[in-house]
Amino acid sequence: MTALIPLTNTPRDYAWGAIDGVARALGWAPSGGPEAELWLGAHPLSPAARAGGDAAWDDLAGWEAATGARLPYLLKLLAAASPLSLQAHPTAAQAAAGFAREEAAGIPLTARERNYKDPNAKPELIVAVDAGFEALCGFRPVDETVALIDGLADASEAPEALAGWRDAVAAGVREGFAWLLSGAPEVDRAVAVASATAQVHPRRFELVDRLARAYPGDPGILVAQMLHHVTLAAGEALWLPAGNIHAYLRGTGVELMGPSDNVLRGGLTPKHVDRDELRSVLDVTPGPVSRLKPVAVTRHVVAYRPASVASGADVGFELLLITGDATVRTGSAAIALTVEGTFTLAVDGSTAAVARGDILFADAPGELAVTGAGRLFVATGL
Structure with a gap:
């Protein structure tokens, strides 16, 4: 039986975050400080925590350890009031090599100069939650x-x-x-x-x-x-593969990416900058804006599918946006984030009601039946 388990996490308080940004986006109690990102995944730097339900684990890192399963993605809510760093992400091969190199050098994972926090690639997509999301890409x-x-x-x-x-x-x-x-x-x-x-x-x-x-x-x-400067309407998306230099400037968006925190920075940040390492992974080919057009699945479901534009890259995730009654199939354990309205979710005998700001984890793939209206993002593997 698939369980539907509520999740939560503490927003990351990076300086570029909007004051109470996550709280305002989700209707949560404000912290009074910058709320830049809400991480919803199993990454050990900030695994999403179980907020209720009956389970043998306390967070999604524990779920991975207990089950041997692996989430093929990391879901985030991002709320930027000022520009993020100019950055790019490595390929899987570059990440594995960089991680091994820094492990062998004995650089602590929490060290300021650490570039590779894990051996994984971090291709990502971002969908604007509200109009006016600005980015360089x-x-x-x-x-x-x-x-x-x-x-x-x-x-x-x-x-x-x-x-x-x-x-x-x-x-x-x-x-x-x-x-x-x-x-x-x-x-x-x-x-x-x-x-x-x-x-x-x-x-x-x-x-x-x-x-x-x-x-x-x-x-x-x-x-x-030297970069494209774009402004997205609500629901518009960008696809940012390995090597793509980018920076988010302001706005609220839902990000879905590989399960990684490997960021190589080149400026516009007080954080560690390694320009030589950034140059080693960068794709300097000029091209059009890397927009990701959603694909209509049913009347009330669109899918953001990076595999459709990823030029053969191994991208094992997609993001669904559900606005009304629908049934969708998830290809892995899934995370559902409600940003507007109310819904009821049912899968394999489990049922749960959600409203704005609620997050659910479906711990196995299956047919997910959704009733209600609003905006519900569902992250899933393929």
Whole structure:
């Protein structure tokens, strides 16, 4: 018999998180501080805890240990008030090699300089819960970045300071990115001039100005200008495979990813930055915005299926969004997160009612019958 077990967790209080962000999204009691991410999975850094029910485990890490099963995903609710770090994630092979290397070096898992927290890949998708979710994702075409640099130079009192960056970008994305992360004095000068120009023309260069105020002097301010800047409506999604450089800027979203916390950062953060390691995993190929279009499954169900666009990558999860009465099949143990409305869930003889802010864990795959109305996200393996 499949059990439906309520889950909870404590929001992660990263500085970029919106004040009471998770609480406001789910109708929970506010903490009064930043609430950046709610982790719903078995990752040992923050496993979701059992909030009731009868089970021989206290959290999902314990469930994995007790059953020998493994969740093929990590579900998160993210609430950003300010920009996250510029980052990318490794492939499975890169993660395994990096984890083994740092284990052999004796670097503690909790050490600031630790890059690889586990041996797993971390491809991810994010779905906007509300309109206005902003993100940077992937390198845009070189000519677009060159045009932006020219605009900054034309508006600047010291256009020559931007010439080195322009020349590097014109040679290619890899060259432009490497120039910005080189640590050369010319980079600091370019960042200062671009930031000062944006301060004088904040509407024209809004993103430069916003990032410069949040992270003054950071070369990531200019790296961000080489990336696609997108704003999502509620229900729109992005797919961020291994090697895709990205940063979430603000808004609330539901993330589904591989069961990993391997993040290689390149700027816009007080956390550890390892630019050489980031460069080693980065895909510098310019391309279109990596949107993930939902697939209609039934009248009240859409599926966000990264395997449909993952170019053969091993992506063993998908995210369902249920808005009304439906029956869906889950391919693994599943986690259901209610962000709006009320529902009743039934599977293999177990039944549970949920409202906004409730989280349920179905501990085995099966036919999940849902009645009600609102927005219910269900994470499942394939």
